[in-house]
Amino acid sequence: MNGKTSNPKAWLFVLPVVALVAFNALIPLMTVVNYSVQETFGDNVFFWEGVKWFEQVLHSDRFHASLGRQMTFTAIILAIEVPLGIAIALAMPRRGVWVSVCLVLMALPLLIPWNVVGAMWNIFALPDIGLLGRMINGLGIDYNFTQQPIAAWFTTILMDVWHWTSLVVLLCYAGLRSIPDAYYQAAKIDGASGWAVFRHIQLPKMKRVLTIAILLRFMDSFMIYTEPFVLTGGGPGNTTTFLSIDLVKIALGQFDLGPAAAMSLIYFLIVLLLCWVFYTLMMRGEQQ
Amino acid sequence: MTMAKVKWLAPTLYIVFLMLPIYWLLNMSFKTTNEILNTFSLWPNEFTTDNYVKIFTDPTWYNGYFNSLTYVIINTVISVTVALPAAYAFSRFRFLGDKHLFFWLLTNRMAPPAVFALPFFQLYSAVGLFDTPIAVALAHCLFNIPLAVWILEGFMSGVPKQLDETAYVDGYSFWRFFIRIFLPTIAAGIGVAMFFCFMFSWVELLLAKTLTSVAAKPIAATMTRTASTAGYELGLLAAAGTLTIVPGAFVIYFVRNYIAKGFALGRV
């Protein structure tokens, strides 16, 4: 951040960005705020309601349940994807033709439209026609994700691990590649064990990229909508109805604009707050 | 020593795991609906390309691809073009509110699209852009511009300031320097930023679906319609799904040498 010159004209450089993002962010946000404090019975007639919708959402069991499911889901996928991603990044070849092959194949799931991911996993996991469904049932385990909540959760989590672990792998791999050979050579000469190399060389050097990886995975998993919606439709029952799915159900399904808007704002604030907490904690860890 | 020998196993198993669902999709795309529903086989017994023929001949299908590619390309161009000067400003200058502005931009990356679906629908209807590729392209700017600024700022900060100063001493005007010298220097960063804009615009569906109905309907949305209305045409669905992987694979191949660096947002 040092060595920058003060230049008020720099605002002209950022103006197009600010204009475009503001158009997309501020106007809709105002709309949401507007809805969140009013009641409507159609025909564009609105009545002032104050914070009623916020109180209603914050006290509703339905919101608590979705939020709980959301937190559980995010916690589980972070607990799986981060260690798994680190492990695979560590095991990747450091140079040679296989690096490109690995990177290209691993990045592939990241570029598949999200509803195709959901549809693909749907036909992959169906107990009658899906390879995964057949295999699990073949092992003697009764598995049907359209009927059993546990199977639905298992499939949703496996799908997310499939979809996003590569992001963690690629980030960690980038971090690992930035470590000069001399560090590994010095560690060898110092007689360091594999664990010591990981703990004292690789992990510290991956810290920055891991921060990015965890933040991105946290944000994106907290906003997840399309993939589970296509895979399970939020079911069976409400068992895989995460926050975004619930929000869309309320807003577009039931057209309860007030509660939906209030929920949107609470939802957005939770994401911002948690991101800020994560970020601060990780940065503090770095300074110590 | 034994550790080193089995080390390749972990990435290999992982890649096999990644490829399995994709293989299953590919496998189904070459089967008839009848075969999919009635027999279970690891490869197509009655190999057919009918599903693909249907997609390439039916305008409701192939238009979906054009629509998707149109808004993705428009979005990529807009996002990177406006992000370039902004990223330069953030990497080189101090100005009133710069840090807050940068943070505000990033918060938009954290906004759940579900929150914006309905207001976007109303906003773009009001300005008469509903059901056009422009609407989706502009809407995707919400998360792609912050990302492009973030990536480009990272790459630009890696270029020493002396480059700028030398150019001015040599008598370059700002824009001539920016276009002739600076942009070629961070070409890799621009490639990476374009890759990410392409990626996130291509994979997003909630907003794209909300902002279109018929004329600009993206391929991914066409697929959801098929799954629900036209019965269970799984073979067709699988073929359409397979085809949505192709542009991504194509793009990855081009940036394969920068992927690792790009995912770290140019700052490693």
Place this chain on the structure above:
Amino acid sequence: MARISLQDLRHSYLPSPRTEADWALKHMSVDWSDGGAYALLGPSGCGKTTLLNIISGLLTPTEGRVLFGDEDVTDMPPDRRNIAQVFQFPVVYDTMTVYDNLIFPLRNRGVSGADADRKVREIAAMLELDDMLPKRAAGLTADGKQKISLGRGLVRSDVNVIMFDEPLTVIDPHLKWVLRSKLKELHQRVGSTMIYVTHDQTEALTFADQVVVMHEGTVVQIGTPVDLFERPRHTFVGHFIGSPGMNVLPCTVDGGQAVFAGQAVQTADAPTDTNGAKTLEIGVRPEFVSFASDGIPVQVTKVSDAGRYRIVDVQHDAATLKLLVPEGEDIPSGSAHIRLDPAHTRVYADGWMLNGGAAA
């Protein structure tokens, strides 16, 4: 501690080297005596680091054997060879304190308790790091970090040899002197063999008792700084060491005498057998060339002042040579004659000194 012998070494980074150019290290046998201070000197890409990594065990040579004393360590990993290495860029464990950095190699070898603690404090004092011990290593300056890298080698009592791979590259110029004299002092106190890789002749000549000069994957000469200056065995050594470097002039040999510019030139050893060499050259340092009333006719083309003496460029036909003229002596302008000091003028055949021991 032990003598280090490299026997019939060759190394290539290619899986199946074909031509001579494929070898990063060409055939060599070198002995390093116990307790010596060596410098490994040569331009970038001459194979210095490759040779160093073969001694430390980071690389296994394609051919040949590495012996520590009588023990063959060719296939032994670095941690079992009892060596220490300081790299070009300081390597410290960022998450640890200076103290933990220094004790790390001891802990890895199962040494702990009072012995380890005493050793760490002793080395820290030697390196003037005692005040820093509880601090995080990441916060130190480049020279402090480089001292830690060195300290991790010094704490071990089992070290055969400490190797330095251009260790002063990232150190500020004014600290280079301090650190270099520190190394020299440490060598005297610790007494272990040290090998110091550098491309800087000043660093090499001030640090080492013996300098090993490398050129294109070959060791061209091993000798004391005085040897390298007065009796360069190869024109490369003459050129690389000394400022300005040795004059190298094309010549012929006729009747047991070198002939340059149509005149017989007196040399230290009479060139008897030229072994059918393709190129024959005379080498003489600018220090040993002087103006004379007769001798080789030349034109003075340039005079540059270098303080205590002046460097004069003179030309004879296509050949140019430099000579040093002390302060206060007159420099003729235009035509003049020069004389080469016979005791320091030598004939080189295909680059190698004749009679002085041509075979490497």
